[in-house]
Amino acid sequence: MSDIINEAVTQLTAKIGTFDGSVKFIVEGEGAIMVDQAGVRAADEEADCTLTADEDTFRGILSGDVNPTSAFMTGKLKLDGDMGTAMKLGGALS
Template sequence: MSDDIKVSGFKSSDLIAGLKDAFSKFTDSERQAQMKKTNGVFEIQLTNPETKETATWTIDMKKTGSVYKGNAQPKADVTLIMADDTFVDLVNGKINGQKAFMTGKLKTKGNMMLATKLDGVLKGAQSKL
């Protein structure tokens, strides 16, 4: 697993490290196909409800087909803001993005329609795990 991407105190750290590892297992053609289908940069801002700390990760499905810790460079197409637990539930399929958004558990900045493509990115990565 990728330790350079983990942030202590966040349950999502292991999931995001798993995503990074899954992306590294894509062949060039798989990566290009996923990027062509998605064509966006997602910045994910998660908050730990106990400590109130915030951590940020970026999934770049526009230029590099990679996952990294930190703010999007140069700029995200959509920023997803939620609690750490909500992201865990999204990845594990316990809640879908639309329900999370409608109940106020997920907030977005930027291209909200692009946010709907994140589910496909997560499912594509899970197939490599």
């Protein structure tokens, strides 16, 4: 597993813990992270919503330097699935 995935699992666990719903983050070329009722883990499973970004965009979202909505609107963050779940996660990351 890559360093970015390990780091993201740690950061997301501290920020979110568990989440009512399921979201998968795909970091291009690195791997996938699941966030759901069971917590945060490195995994590639079915989810209500899948968010895909490159490493720089993903790191920016985690650090708070990149606004997820702006990243989505400019095509740097791709969304597949339930937009409401993605917005709920965005609120949990703030």
